[in-house]
Amino acid sequence: MDWPLLIEFVRQRDPAFLVQLKGVPDAAIAALAADRGAVLPASYVEFLRRMGSHSNGWAPFGATCEHHFAAIVERLDEHDEDAPPSDRFFPVAIETDESLVALYDHYLDLQRVEGDDAPLVMLEAGVPYQVQTPVETHETFNERVTHGLFHRFQLRHCAERDVVALGGTRRAGEGRAGLQQVLVLLQRAGFEPALPPLGRVACLRAGSLSVLARVNEDYELLTLLLGGDNRLALKALADQLLAGLPGARRPAGPREG
Incomplete structure (x- = not known):
């Protein structure tokens, strides 16, 4: 690291x-x-x-x-x-x-x-x-530290936040496969790594928008924590992810804060 x-x-x-x-x-x-x-x-x-x-x-x-x-x-x-x-x-x-x-x-x-x-x-x-x-x-030690630092010093300071999830069927490898799909989609949208990507964690930014992607291999679930200062821009990003990732959804319950 x-x-x-x-x-x-x-x-x-x-x-x-x-x-x-x-x-x-x-x-x-x-x-x-x-x-x-x-x-x-x-x-x-x-x-x-x-x-x-x-x-x-x-x-x-x-x-x-x-x-x-x-x-x-x-x-x-x-x-x-x-x-x-x-x-x-x-x-x-x-x-x-x-x-x-x-x-x-x-x-x-x-x-x-x-x-x-x-x-x-x-x-x-x-x-x-x-x-x-x-x-x-x-998760590894490096993955824990990387997502912890990005959440603490990037996402926590965003005025607006949202969550998108993908997978969760427990099919082996589904979480990592979903992460690769997300990376391709976000890179096409102009996002770049804010910190070096790891096996189950990716931290990306584009302008004022931020994305923290984490794979939970217990459930083969990919969770995308989204942050930004513009509500409309953040909603547009969430809608783009929901439309571009088959099976993506907003999780039930309170959003990540």
């Missing part, structure tokens, strides 16, 4: 945000990884280096999930024999909302690292690792 590009994307939209970020020293990251026998993907290491101690309120795993380095170290220092082996599953976010029926923490699956990235899975806290099956999130 191109971290300098991501940081520049944020800088152009909210330079004050970057001032408050605080990273973790390389030596501390290397020492923890070595102590646990974990080979961490380069993108996660860079995330820790840039904002592992303080991310200025940005919570890529959700408001109740603690992702800072100190919390990760504390969890690993518990030395719980029922915890997952950290050289296979490395914790990156700890659920803190104790009102939940079950607390699921996020882990990197280090046996499936590809390049600088790794898939995210969830395991239930307090339940022996040996009797659990990791819950697939169907």
Whole structure:
């Protein structure tokens, strides 16, 4: 993942945000990884280096999930024999909302690292690792960070928003196929990538209009979050997507906000 590009994307939209970020020293990251026998993907290491101690309120795993380095170290220092082996599953976010029926923490699956990235899975806290099956999130660390940054620093600042969905029949590969259809349609309409596209995430812009496309492979569902400052232009974009993508629809219920 191109971290300098991501940081520049944020800088152009909210330079004050970057001032408050605080990273973790390389030596501390290397020492923890070595102590646990974990080979961490380069993108996660860079995330820790840039904002592992303080991310200025940005919570890529959700408001109740603690992702800072100190919390990760504390969890690993518990030395719980029922915890997952950290050289296979490395914790990156700890659920803190104790009102939940079950607390699921996020882990990197280090046996499936590809390049600088790794898939995210969830395991239930307090339940022996040996009797659990990791819950697939169907996203990688890079995908989570990319769509989180685009939503936080682009879509959230749009005055108008809408949602279009495609697929959801659980046919294998339907979500990614839909994403490719969307990319072709949007590129013909003048949209360009605002951030580098990933396997299940694409962030695009054309003028004041923005699109965040995400594939949920649990349901083979493609969700398009649309944003803009002009209601008529946004409606025209949504209508174009609904007309150009067979089976596309506006989901029932409240729109993304």
